[in-house]
Amino acid sequence: MKHERCHLENKWEEADKLLTDLLNIKSVNGRDDEGQVALFLKAYFESFGISSEIQKIDEKHSNFVTHIPGRDHSRHILMNGHMDTVPYGDLDKWNTDPGTAVLDPEGRVFARGASDMKSGLAMLSYAIAHVAEKGTPAFDITFAATCDEEKGGLGANVFSESKLLPKVTEILIGEPTYLNLGIAQKGCLWLELSFEGITGHGAYPEKGLNAIEEGMRVASLLKAAVQKESNPVLGHATAQVTKIEGGVAPNMTPDRCVLLMDIRMVPGQTKEDVLRCLSEILKDRNKIDPRLICHYEVKNERVSVEIGRDARLTKDLKHILERQGEEPEYTGISYFTDGSAILKALPDAGVLLFGPGDPELCHQANECVELEKYHKAIEVLMEFISNGK
Missing domain, CATH: 3.30.70.360 (Alpha-Beta Plaits)
Structure with a gap:
């Protein structure tokens, strides 16, 4: 699978194409080959000259991992997102085909995984690749796209127990927060x-x-x-x-x-x-x-997860959001993420959730993401990766 890059007139056309391409790769947990998403991401990063690794687990499960050195080696952030989605549910309750990305006139993209969490995965991929192509990130980055989050967390568990997981200082997960700061999870x-x-x-x-x-x-x-x-x-x-x-x-x-x-x-x-x-x-x-x-x-x-409001990662993202005109709230989620699995290996690393998706739409029929939120999330993350604060 080869990802072709081209010069596009619309500022966000490449980012939107990345999102729709990810949504069009069917990766329903327990049914589809989630490794196809990992292969797509590998091709995408290779188009920017960035090497990566596929951590194959079995015939339907693989992780995608890339390491990018930054200017400050004392700060190493793991950026994480999962590649799988939940099943579609009752198809009669959907207004569109849940396996195909559909853009409506109001600037929303509908598909299973639009909010949870391929928009977050696209946000991370686009921001990391573009900043790394133009220069050196402010800090060391490990980006891991993991499989099987929606069921047993196989991908995060295997990744956490492998040599691919370095000793990072902080963890940023692109789960849906609607541009708010997810500082706690049950x-x-x-x-x-x-x-x-x-x-x-x-x-x-x-x-x-x-x-x-x-x-x-x-x-x-x-x-x-x-x-x-x-x-x-x-x-x-x-x-x-x-x-x-x-x-x-x-x-x-x-x-x-x-x-x-x-x-x-x-x-x-x-x-x-x-x-x-x-x-x-x-x-x-x-x-x-x-x-x-x-x-x-x-x-x-x-395990439950919590990061302080005064933690460096929390404050950095909050300041950037405010500079860009946002008024982020501190939120928490009652469901678990891959962060709880990764913390078993890195109990001292703080975990922050930040993404464009709407948590109210997770696992629902007619799941969607607002492109305006998706674009803003990319801008925030690119500024963070470029400047560190």
Whole structure:
């Protein structure tokens, strides 16, 4: 695949073409070959004379990585974006083909991934390539486009465990923030709870131990404990039962129940805190009825992420946005990003989210991005990469 560069009359024609080209490469998680996006990016950067590497994981998954030295080697920023999208959903709810970029008269581009987050990926690619072509960036840059973010974070995990990840000082992720500064994101804990009770005749519930009722009681107590914690930007932590299995027949007391809980933790709240709460709840329940048995398994863990308002990266982007006439807000997101996976390898690096996409449109039918926001995001990022502040 070769990316042809040409001289274009419209200032933003090349940037818009980059965006639509990325959107037209189908990269639905679990269905398509996300490596095609990585190959496209490699060709794009090669057209600027910038070398890069494809980190192949399997037949459908690859990462794209490039390293660009800057003037200040004491500052090294990892810029990251993911290449995959979620499925299209109900096609009848779309006004356009979600697999093809469509520009409307109001300057919006519609397609799956327009906001989440191929506009952010295009922003990073365009800004990095153009600044590097004209001169030397203000700081060292590693740009990593990762796969499988929407499901298991395979790309970020493999990248973080490889030699391709240097010791960076800061991390900037192009997730949709609508030009605001994403300074916090909730962590995630998927917890499977397996309860064992005592079966019996449905007419004599007092002789058995209802595993479903006990499981829901424990889940309710854990939810209440988890949701006491809060964050000024993110609000309260959340917890909910998202899946339940149990029971044999209408006239039998269930002796088995398996619950899956989706717990979203705020910064300062950890997996260990949640499991400690669970242990205390189970001890209290066993005092009431020692026959109850509960086993748990952590199915997924993503740490919460937070960067200070006074952090260098936050202040630099804020000042540039304000100089360019924007009034950015400090925001947070309740879902996790690849930042939480990368932080396992670099726990001291601050993570800031900044991108042109609208977080309200993520995973929705008729997902789109405003070209005005996309262009402004590129201008902000190019100034940052060029001058460092």
